Amino acid sequence: MTLDVAWTVDWVRRTAQVVLENRDYLVELDRQIGDGDHGENLKRGFTAVIAKLDGATEPPGQPADVLKTVATTLMSTVGGAAGPLYGTAYLRAAKVTAVDVLDGPGVLAMLEAGLEGIVARGKAQPGEKTMVDAWTPAVNAAQQAVADGASAEQVLAAAATAAEEGAVATDPLVATKGRASYLGERSAGHRDPGAASSAMVIRAAADAAAAADGAA
Amino acid sequence: MTLDVAWTVDWVRRTAQVVLENRDYLVELDRQIGDGDHGENLKRGFTAVIAKLDGATEPPGQPADVLKTVATTLMSTVGGAAGPLYGTAYLRAAKVTAVDVLDGPGVLAMLEAGLEGIVARGKAQPGEKTMVDAWTPAVNAAQQAVADGASAEQVLAAAATAAEEGAVATDPLVATKGRASYLGERSAGHRDPGAASSAMVIRAAADAAAAADGAA
Amino acid sequence: MKKLINDPSRVVDESVEGFGLAHADLVAVHTDPIFVSRAGGAVQGKVGLVSGGGSGHEPLHAGFVGLGMLDAAVPGAMFTSPTPDAIAPATMAANGGAGVLHIVKNYTGDVLNFETAAELADAEGIEVRSVIVNDDVAVEDSLYTAGRRGVAGTVAVEKIAGAAAERGDDLASVAAIAERVNANVRSMGVALSACTVPHAGTPSFQLTDAEIEIGIGIHGEPGRRRIPMASADEITEMLTNPVMDDLGAGGSDQVLLLVNGMGGTPLSELYVVYRKARQLLEGRGATVARSLVGNYVTSLEMQGCSVTVLRLDDELTALWDAPVHTAALRW
Amino acid sequence: MKKLINDPSRVVDESVEGFGLAHADLVAVHTDPIFVSRAGGAVQGKVGLVSGGGSGHEPLHAGFVGLGMLDAAVPGAMFTSPTPDAIAPATMAANGGAGVLHIVKNYTGDVLNFETAAELADAEGIEVRSVIVNDDVAVEDSLYTAGRRGVAGTVAVEKIAGAAAERGDDLASVAAIAERVNANVRSMGVALSACTVPHAGTPSFQLTDAEIEIGIGIHGEPGRRRIPMASADEITEMLTNPVMDDLGAGGSDQVLLLVNGMGGTPLSELYVVYRKARQLLEGRGATVARSLVGNYVTSLEMQGCSVTVLRLDDELTALWDAPVHTAALRW
């Protein structure tokens, strides 16, 4: 099993696919407690990312190259809160993935960098009903898995499951960051769209790893 | 039976009552093929007429005095097409009722004058789906009744029935005058609001005459 | 029906009162009977311009009272033409000794009430001329209709005639200019939704999500026909082509293009329509020399728009460009 | 959903294209990335003003590009803040050598994207300052929110800062004036109906005929609470009192009163609201020295309005009165 540049490309393509499939779902989540554009924003962004990847004249050398393309493309096409937040997450992740292959600790470092980027830009703490509530448990689970000596693939699988649980756990929260915070108490009882999309992104990474493993 | 000034006042009060009772009905008719204000316009007008009658310092001497008050009040409060048309009808009617008591020919002259006033202002022919289609059969029926030697009360009864039939007969017509004409063929299948209210006005006259007769 | 009103029978009075308070530098509001005149009174020696009609079309007409446009406006009840007893004093208030032009949209009620008011003013020794605006190509001007309606082209008539009066034209000349504008302006409208007159309480008609009304007027009445919902470009063609056909414009004509919102349409959508209408006009060889996009002649909260084209000549263009200072139009 | 659009993903481009064609005397439209700048380019030696944000609030912001107001506007996708790669070139286009002020409504997305754009511009040697507009009293500015939103008060910030830049103030002074306006302006809004974002296709929330949302923003989001429908006067009190309480205005204050339509409200109703709001302000001892009534910061076709009060001082009043020549505001 090798989490190399091919895995990275596969991850991004899978992310694009799942985001496009869930475009309406994410719009609907955002319509409930935000302004109804999150699915559309990510669709626009990842459509542009795929076009960028497809149109590239030379193939990317390392995971970092792919992630940097994702970062700059999302920043220039997504807009809203999600654009800078995801953009920064990918940008920071790119900074720690200038290697040929990611092992378990390498994957952990990548997830940690992503979360750091989101927090650096958005200043949200866990429990504020944002994408941080998917990324934080994902990073925690990844740390535990690495401590347990898990493989890179296993680290991602653990992170994805924790991210999904984290997204579900935003349901009862009252938002105190982002657009949903304007609703006050009325934000409770709805899933945070950014947490939901973050869980999809991390699950796509795990799926790509599993597929790479199967192929290997 | 005497159609005197008391009858005239009773007629006007009955008209106000029936117009207020049918305000929503007339609005609804006008909403279908016009702009939905006919009932409201007449309500505003006849409410003002009643206030004028109630507030008068000296009682009117002849039918003409009452009808002139109605005419000027409607002209200054109804607006729309109905205001000038009804206003002119009452004004012309006032011109031929400067007498103490109206007999059969006197009632006919009054109805003829009203119709003339409407046609003079609105230039509509019978069959154009307007209030003329209630007034024309009313006048015809009144002429026939007078020729048959009917009483003033009988003349009004005949006129009222004919006006009601005339209003109903506007249903299939395609309007070629007034606001409904803008609808072209789509105006067919609806009753003309002005014809409907005209039938109410003339029926109120007949009812007042019947009541005066009972009282006499 | 949900509206920002207190009482359907008071909405016009309260709205006009608010208008007067907000624009006290421009207008004076008179009550009982209700009309709006220029602050400072009639301009001596200038032809006075008076317009009016049912309320619910705001900013028409009160929003156009001021320098370079109207001298007085007479708002009737919602969608109901005003009465002569209000039009007559407005006419007197507008009279600066050079006579008064009545600008009347072609509806039976408006025509009749202004006619009577003109007689009343005449009896007071004021010379009154009238121009009847009838720019709506959706309605055939034939034996079978009350003639074409006056719709958004009214703005052009009021602006340009107002400028002619302001530069000192006499009554006959101002009337002639107004007639020239009317002869060269055409409009057609569409409704995506109906509107609700406060006193009626229910929408003026019902449309499903898949239908629109083409050839509507400005009183919430249904249009000439109901058609399936279409794209903005398709709808714009359905409005613009009849307008241009009827106007016979094209070739080297200079035109003014007005895309008018019916009250409930986002401005962004009006510009989408403007874009296509302009393409169509240019495709016919016309030059769009002047433009106006926004809510000028509305039908309460109706969603929809109208396309108006005015064929310009040098004089009309200069008069359009002349200064105007009103609540709703200013340059 | 029925809209005068062709394709939800193209509506902003087509609308801005139409806007540029209709106002070619005032603006230049740039595509890919999309932004709008003053016709004729940056004014040398003048501080440049740039604003932007999600589309769907028209005429904000592009309608305010021109003399005495903005130098460039950056429209994002519908209700989605624009991206740094569009804001940065708009900033360069607005730069006349005296630095650029970013006027940013306080939303996480807007703040973050403008922040990045400012860094990019800085890297090009352009000095950028930012003012964050947060006038919406419906949202508490506390640990429990992303802070107050920027809503209709933005018009006042852009107008007055624009006038300060036009008279030659330097960047720090223009920023200080903008901050002063923001510190003295408060708003609160109500929705009678939701709006439908083209790409979402369904209304942003559902209200029965007996309910309204109080304390809404301008992105179709629900408000702070849902209450039973009330009269215009009652609703106006619910909006005006929190605004005045928060502003602490009254006594001998001179204020500007802005009654802003959300896009689908008839102008006549806005004046009914204005009338009551003015009564309330005067009841507290304030003097309404300036007024603005109309659709300036909208939420597509939403029905509803907001009440904005700006406490004036002599300088702010003079700057408000200074000439402005844009598509949507002109005197």
Ligand SMILES: Nc1ncnc2c1ncn2[C@@H]1O[C@H](COP(=O)(O)OP(=O)(O)O)[C@@H](O)[C@H]1O
């Ligand atoms: N301060 C923040 N920190 C972290 N995430 C945030 C923050 N603000 C918003 N978000 C995330 O962004 C998501 C909304 O993204 P999106 O709808 O695309 O942008 P916008 O809110 O500008 O419309 C929210 O669901 C939330 O997860």
Ligand SMILES: Nc1ncnc2c1ncn2[C@@H]1O[C@H](COP(=O)(O)OP(=O)(O)O)[C@@H](O)[C@H]1O
């Ligand atoms: N030219 C006309 N001649 C006679 N009656 C007419 C004419 N035009 C309209 N009407 C009558 O007026 C009625 C409409 O009155 P109303 O609704 O009060 O005025 P408006 O059409 O101005 O809204 C029509 O139903 C019709 O009977």
Ligand SMILES: [Mg+2]
């Ligand atoms: Mg969103």
Ligand SMILES: [Mg+2]
């Ligand atoms: Mg009617």
Ligand SMILES: [Mg+2]
């Ligand atoms: Mg009417």
Ligand SMILES: [Mg+2]
């Ligand atoms: Mg958004």
